[in-house]
Amino acid sequence: MTHKVLILPGDGIGPEITAQASRILAACQARGLDVEVEEGLLGGAAYDAHGEPLPSETLEKAKAARGILLGAVGGPKWDKIEDLAKRPEKGLLGVRKQLGLFGNLRPAITYPQLAAASSLKPELVAGLDIMIVRELTGGIYFGQPRGIEERDGERVGFNTYIYSESEIERIGRVAFEMAQKRDKKLCSVDKANVLEVTILWREVMERLAPEYPDVELSHMYVDNAAMQLVRAPKQFDVVVTGNMFGDILSDAAAMLTGSIGMLPSASLNESGQGMYEPCHGSAPDIAGQGIANPLATILSVAMMLRYSLDVPEMASRIEAAVGKVLDDGLRTADIASDGTRTVSTSEMGDSVLSAF
Numbered sequence: 001m002t003h004k005v006l007i008l009p010g011d012g013i014g015p016e017i018t019a020q021a022s023r024i025l026a027a028c029q030a031r032g033l034d035v036e037v038e039e040g041l042l043g044g045a046a047y048d049a050h051g052e053p054l055p056s057e058t059l060e061k062a063k064a065a066r067g068i069l070l071g072a073v074g075g076p077k078w079d080k081i082e083d084l085a086k087r088p089e090k091g092l093l094g095v096r097k098q099l100g101l102f103g104n105l106r107p108a109i110t111y112p113q114l115a116a117a118s119s120l121k122p123e124l125v126a127g128l129d130i131m132i133v134r135e136l137t138g139g140i141y142f143g144q145p146r147g148i149e150e151r152d153g154e155r156v157g158f159n160t161y162i163y164s165e166s167e168i169e170r171i172g173r174v175a176f177e178m179a180q181k182r183d184k185k186l187c188s189v190d191k192a193n194v195l196e197v198t199i200l201w202r203e204v205m206e207r208l209a210p211e212y213p214d215v216e217l218s219h220m221y222v223d224n225a226a227m228q229l230v231r232a233p234k235q236f237d238v239v240v241t242g243n244m245f246g247d248i249l250s251d252a253a254a255m256l257t258g259s260i261g262m263l264p265s266a267s268l269n270e271s272g273q274g275m276y277e278p279c280h281g282s283a284p285d286i287a288g289q290g291i292a293n294p295l296a297t298i299l300s301v302a303m304m305l306r307y308s309l310d311v312p313e314m315a316s317r318i319e320a321a322v323g324k325v326l327d328d329g330l331r332t333a334d335i336a337s338d339g340t341r342t343v344s345t346s347e348m349g350d351s352v353l354s355a356f
Ligand code: ATP
Pocket: 013, 017, 073, 074, 260, 261, 279, 280, 281, 282, 283, 284, 285, 286, 291, 292, 293, 294, 296, 334
């Protein structure tokens, strides 16, 4: 069956980097990948054209697509929109919510060619390959009640940190299955010494464990996990955690790799439909200059091939082509160092294509 792939270039550097990723996708089609590719508007670009960040046409296309490739959304141009519901970021949240993309996969990989750029000593991160599995549609970011209100003569702000057993179980299964495909080590991160919601989290993870006897499950409090991530990151294989802890830990892990312009991500639902995007933002400071690093977006295509389109061999070939280009010393400005050759966004795309 022919799957649909939707490309949402978005804002800032989004159109530049997705243009390069589209070329790789086209090369995959030329090698037999059976997909139908179309484009849509999301974020600021959609607001400018239709007055809303997630037009119904885009939502329909997204629902029909097996895989969605997003560049990035947002930028200073739209920060003045008064109605918060019309801000570009809301378009992205809308797609996640409407498609139920609860499983966020964020790999943190240190390419040996780039280990010197890490915030840590190269030997601590050389060969680092962690997968952070973050719950994306629940937890404190979505819990009700929430608000700012007057109580006893002053204002209080409050949010609700809530997870149901079924929400914990489905993200747990994603993580256990991921660990089975990798080094069979799963670390569940919580704050079960303080927060009841994470006592339940820990209980559900423990309950699932016997179904995955080949996976070694451990638990860590989030404060310790943050410390361990910086002290000895290679102890981790797969990490599973809730929305907020995952937000923080995955950004920290990304910095360890020294190459935010290199990291892809995936957000999946139960049927394997997914949205794929670079971990970085729309980088308005360099938009339109042709210098953005397209590799995180190209590697997001690889994740789409692996997790939604079920052609892992082709995904590996893309990853190998990226490795080859780095071996050859080609770098966009963000990852350049002594002895490397600085190339533009499109030259980087050219090189990956010829290595593919
Ligand atoms: P967001 O809020 O969407 O995460 P942000 O402002 O926090 O956005 P980015 O947009 O990722 O973060 O930009 C952070 C810095 O990294 C900027 O200086 C930007 O130019 C740089 N950067 C981000 N992505 C890339 C890329 N693909 N290539 C080169 N530089 C990048």
